[in-house]
Every structure is written in C-alpha cells, then in structure tokens.
Amino acid sequence: MDWRHDGRCDVTLPTARVGVGAGRQGSRIEVRRLDKTYRLQTSQEVPALTDISFHVDAGEFVSIVGPSGCGKSTLLRIIGGISHATGGEVQVDGSPVRGPRRDVGFVFQDPTLLPWRDVLQNAMIGIEILGLDRTEYRARARELINLVGLVGFERAHPGELSGGMQQRAAIVRALLHDPKLLLLDEPFGALDAMTREAMGLELLRIWAANQTSVVFVTHSVLEALFLADRVIVFSARPGRVLDIVTVGLPRPRRLEMMVSPEIGALATHIRNLIGVQAEAVA
Amino acid sequence: MTTNARPMASSGPTPASPRTRRAFAASSRPLLLIAVTIGFFAVWEAAVTLTGTNEIIVPKPSSIFRALVDGFIEPVDSRASFFPHIRQTLSEVLAGYAVGSGTGLVLATLSVRFAIIEFLLRPFVVALQSMPKIALAPILIVWFGFGFNSKFALVILATFFPLFVNGIAGFKSVEEGPLRMMRSFGATQWQIFTKLTFPTALPYIFAGLEIAMVHAITSAIAAEFLGGQLGLGVMIQQLQQLLDVPGMFSVLMILALVGWLLNLTLAFARRKVVYWAPVERRTADR
Numbered sequence: 001m002d003w004r005h006d007g008r009c010d011v012t013l014p015t016a017r018v019g020v021g022a023g024r025q026g027s028r029i030e031v032r033r034l035d036k037t038y039r040l041q042t043s044q045e046v047p048a049l050t051d052i053s054f055h056v057d058a059g060e061f062v063s064i065v066g067p068s069g070c071g072k073s074t075l076l077r078i079i080g081g082i083s084h085a086t087g088g089e090v091q092v093d094g095s096p097v098r099g100p101r102r103d104v105g106f107v108f109q110d111p112t113l114l115p116w117r118d119v120l121q122n123a124m125i126g127i128e129i130l131g132l133d134r135t136e137y138r139a140r141a142r143e144l145i146n147l148v149g150l151v152g153f154e155r156a157h158p159g160e161l162s163g164g165m166q167q168r169a170a171i172v173r174a175l176l177h178d179p180k181l182l183l184l185d186e187p188f189g190a191l192d193a194m195t196r197e198a199m200g201l202e203l204l205r206i207w208a209a210n211q212t213s214v215v216f217v218t219h220s221v222l223e224a225l226f227l228a229d230r231v232i233v234f235s236a237r238p239g240r241v242l243d244i245v246t247v248g249l250p251r252p253r254r255l256e257m258m259v260s261p262e263i264g265a266l267a268t269h270i271r272n273l274i275g276v277q278a279e280a281v282a
Numbered sequence: 283m284t285t286n287a288r289p290m291a292s293s294g295p296t297p298a299s300p301r302t303r304r305a306f307a308a309s310s311r312p313l314l315l316i317a318v319t320i321g322f323f324a325v326w327e328a329a330v331t332l333t334g335t336n337e338i339i340v341p342k343p344s345s346i347f348r349a350l351v352d353g354f355i356e357p358v359d360s361r362a363s364f365f366p367h368i369r370q371t372l373s374e375v376l377a378g379y380a381v382g383s384g385t386g387l388v389l390a391t392l393s394v395r396f397a398i399i400e401f402l403l404r405p406f407v408v409a410l411q412s413m414p415k416i417a418l419a420p421i422l423i424v425w426f427g428f429g430f431n432s433k434f435a436l437v438i439l440a441t442f443f444p445l446f447v448n449g450i451a452g453f454k455s456v457e458e459g460p461l462r463m464m465r466s467f468g469a470t471q472w473q474i475f476t477k478l479t480f481p482t483a484l485p486y487i488f489a490g491l492e493i494a495m496v497h498a499i500t501s502a503i504a505a506e507f508l509g510g511q512l513g514l515g516v517m518i519q520q521l522q523q524l525l526d527v528p529g530m531f532s533v534l535m536i537l538a539l540v541g542w543l544l545n546l547t548l549a550f551a552r553r554k555v556v557y558w559a560p561v562e563r564r565t566a567d568r
Contacts, residue, residue: 080466082462082465082466099468100465100466100467100468101468102468104466106462106466108459108462108463110459112459112460112463114477114478114481115558116481116484116557116558125464125467125477126467128473128477129464129467129468129469129473129477130467130468157558159558
C-alpha cells in the first residue's frame with residue numbers, strides 16, 4: 001500500500017476480510033426518540049439530546065456532525081452502552097442496548113493507550129477483558145497492525161509513538177474483537193491537518209476491509225462529508241437532528257473529492273443549517 | 283499490505299538526538315567524583331593534623347577508617363563487632379517497612395474501593411499523621427520493651443502513612459478516558475483494578491516506598507537511641523559514653539552506606555517495574 005501526494009491509493013483494496021470471524025455483517029442500528037437530560041448538583045436539569053431518531057444500515061458509514069457541546073459524544077456513548085438515555089431507546093440488530101456490548105468497538109478522541117503496555121499488548125486488552133482466546137487473536141492483532149501501517153512497532157510503547165501512530169493502535173484495539181459496529185468519537189481531533197486526512201483515508205480502507213457499520217462523530221463538516229454515506233446534522237445544545245444528508249460520491253473516496261462541487265454544495269447546506277459561517281477548513 | 287510500514291510526514295518516532303558530548307561527560311563523571319572524594323578527605327586529614335585539633339572534637343579520616351576496620355575484623359559474636367548491630371537495625375527496618383507499607387497499601391486500596399472506610403479512617407489518619415511519630419517511641423518502649431519489638435512497631439507507624447497517602451492519591455489518579463475505554467469492553471471492577479488502576483498508581487506507590495524507606499531508617503535509629511541491647515543507634519550511644527568519636531563517625535559511615543544501598547535497591551526496582559514513568563522522574567534524583 002502506498003499513498004502518493006495526491007492521496008490516491010495505488011493498490012486494490014482488500015475487500016475480503018481475513019482471520020477470525022470472517023464473513024460477519026455490520027450491525028443495523030435504530031435510534032428511536034432518544035432523550036438525554038443531565039441533572040446538575042443544583043438539581044437543575046440540562047437537556048443534552050432531544051428527540052433523536054435515525055438509523056444506520058448494516059455496513060453503512062454514517063457521520064454525525066454538529067457544533068461543540070451538542071451532545072454527539074453523549075449519543076455515541078449511549079449507542080455503545082457506556083451511558084444511559086433518559087428517554088427513548090437504541091436497538092442494535094433488533095435488541096435494545098442495556099450496557100457495553102461485545103460486538104461494538106470504540107475509538108475515542110484521546111488514544112487512551114496504557115503506557116505500560118506495548119502496541120500489541122494494548123491491542124489485546126479487549127481480548128483479555130472479554131476472555132477470548134489470546135493466541136488466536138494475537139495473530140489477528142498482527143494482521144491488523146499490518147493493515148494500519150504499524151509494522152515493526154508491535155513492541156513499541158505509546159510514549160515512543162506519534163499521535164497519529166497512537167490513534168492507529170487504538171483503532172487496532174477497537175477492531176480486534178471483530179465488532180460489527182465501530183463507534184468513533186472525534187478520533188482525529190487531536191491530529192494535525194495532514195495526518196488527519198491520511199488517517200481518514202486509512203479508516204475508509206480499514207472499513208472496506210472489515211465490513212463493519214461505522215458511526216463517526218466529528219465537528220468538521222468536510223471530514224464528515226468526505227468519509228460518510230450519510231451525514232446526520234446536529235443542532236447546538238440541546239442536540240436534535242436538523243437534517244440527514246446523503247453523500248452521493250463514489251467509493252473508494254479520493255482526497256481530491258474533498259474539493260468537489262458536490263461536497264462544496266453539501267457543506268454550504270450543512271453550515272447554513274448549523275449557522276456556522278466560517279469553519280476553518282481542515 | 284506489504285510496503286505500508288512507511289511512516290507518514292508527522293507520524294514517525296522522534297529520532298534520538300546526538301549525545302556524543304553528554305556521553306563523554308557521563309563517562310568521566312565517576313573519575314571526577316573519586317578525585318573530589320579523595321581531595322575532601324585529604325583536606326580534612328591535613329586540617330585536623332595542622333591545626334592540632336583534639337580528635338574528641340573532630341577525628342581524622344584515618345582514625346575513622348581504623349575504627350571501621352576494627353569493627354569489621356572483631357569476632358562476629360563480640361559487642362564491638364558491627365555485624366550483630368547491623369543485623370539488628372536492618373531487621374527492624376526491613377520487617378517494619380514490609381508490614382507498615384503493606385498495611386498502608388492495603389488500607390489505601392480498601393479506602394478507594396469503599397468510601398465508608400476512608401470516611402472512618404480519615405480522622406485517625408490525620409491525627410496520627412500530624413504527630414511526629416518519633417514522639418511515640420517512649421510509649422512504645424513502655425508497651426513493647428527495649429528489644430526488637432518497640433523499634434519494629436515504630437517503623438510500622440512511620441512507613442504506614444507514605445503508602446496510605448500515596449496509594450490513595452495514585453488510585454485516584456486514574457483518568458476518565460482510560461476508564462471509559464475499559465468500560466466500553468464491559469470490564470469488571472476487578473479487571474479495572476488489576477489492569478488499569480493498580481498500574482496507574484505504581485509510580486505513586488514507588489514514590490511512597492522511597493519516602494517510607496527514609497522514615498524507616500530514621501525511626502529505627504531514633505528508637506534505638508532511647509535504649510536497647512543491639513543496633514547501630516545503640517552503638518552510637520555506647521561509643522558516645524566512651525568518648526570514642528572516631529568510632530561514632532565509623533557507625534555514621536555504615537548508616538550512610540546501608541541507607542544508600544537500600545535506596546539504590548528501591549531505585550533499581552522502580553526502574554524495572556515502572557519503566558514507562560516519565561523520564562524526569564528518573565533523572566530528578568540522580
């Protein structure tokens with residue numbers, strides 16, 4: 001795999017998934033009339049999300065975009081079962097979410113790697129927690145480390161890696177237990193613009209190779225449009241769905257599509273909805 | 283998927299900076315240290331000799347050295363030999379250290395796990411902590427006698443607090459991000475403790491262990507000053523009564539050596555166990 005300056009990918013994408021759990025489909029998610037209200041210590045109620053409804057098809061890549069503090073991270077945590085809604089429900093493949101699920105992989109803005117573990121051991125932590133076969137998944141971990149371009153860094157500790165490399169290791173960790181759903185919470189938010197674009201392309205490649213469903217939270221309109229099949233547009237706090245935009249661009253996506261007229265028109269539409277006039281172009 | 287190991291613009295590891303100059307300085311450091319040490323003792327020896335100072339006030343390094351040699355070549359069962367005293371003090375320090383810091387760590391763990399335990403322990407801990415532990419030595423001698431036990435008890439009290447306080451601080455230093463990551467996999471409380479909380483606290487625990495070691499030696503010697511049959515503190519007291527000042531200095535040297543070796547062992551263990559801790563932590567104490 002080789003990325004040229006124009007961001008084009010020279011090698012055909014690996015579409016067949018490899019190793020453990022091959023042939024699994026992505027999850028279908030149904031979010032129905034979801035509400036979330038935080039209660040402050042002063043017993044004052046702060047609504048974070050109001051009446052959120054949308055769905056994600058099996059194998060679909062959906063972005064959620066909205067201004068800071070609109071509750072998009074909260075929504076992602078509710079879908080992932082590590083936070084609870086105050087109203088409505090989330091169903092994954094027809095069953096309501098009641099807690100952390102084994103078939104979900106999470107990537108956070110911060111890589112949250114454990115500094116005493118090397119890349120391979122960090123990748124394996126989910127396998128240890130879930131009590132899966134370590135030998136089997138260690139081989140799979142090496143494949144994924146290969147896939148994200150961290151070959152030769154299996155034994156490196158997080159302190160020896162750049163921010164982009166750490167986030168790749170976090171992606172391996174999220175993918176290793178073969179989740180059917182990948183939840184990404186502004187995963188490239190802390191990276192510089194160049195690395196960010198490259199990581200976006202890599203994510204698409206990884207997604208193509210693993211056939212999971214993806215929910216990708218970002219505050220960058222262009223990033224959301226470039227990556228996703230559909231973009232869900234959130235309002236400022238309290239978050240509600242303003243629009244769901246379908247991105248008609250062909251796949252595989254290429255970096256020059258970022259400046260295509262289609263994306264430009266959709267971006268203007270979204271910015272007008274949110275009311276942000278001048279977003280810094282990442 | 284064969285050639286994608288090539289790192290991107292900003293994602294390569296930072297290359298090691300050239301260290302030739304520093305490496306040279308580091309290699310000549312031991313020589314410098316030895317030269318300065320020899321110079322220090324030479325000036326000391328000359329000053330005492332030339333000014334004709336009474337050795338009861340300031341002994342010559344050569345007299346201290348003779349006292350050291352004498353103490354080591356005495357038969358091991360003799361009172362004048364260093365060995366039984368070193369053994370006594372070392373066992374007070376190590377046994378008290380193990381029990382005291384172990385208890386501190388266990389109670390810290392329980393305090394973090396069960397808020398009620400911390401709530402109940404807190405007033406006692408604050409009261410005992412504000413008190414100089416050495417002030418308890420006379421009472422401990424009334425309770426446990428002049429032998430091993432009173433010193434053992436004081437060392438336990440002195441080493442408990444650093445581990446209790448640092449343990450709690452360490453366990454509470456776990457950040458929201460890694461905790462959320464662990465929860466996203468559905469980790470149990472026990473898995474979170476063993477895989478996240480305890481390793482996160484280890485640098486704090488080692489800092490506590492190092493403070494506790496200093497307290498352990500200090501309190502063992504202080505308790506020995508109050509009386510006893512054996513121990514380096516007892517030995518200093520006895521030599522003082524004989525006005526054997528070179529002898530007292532020789533015991534001080536042994537104490538410095540013992541303390542240094544114990545701290546060296548700890549620092550070595552910390553470097554092996556907490557290898558990921560920030561570099562400034564490791565260099566600050568060089």
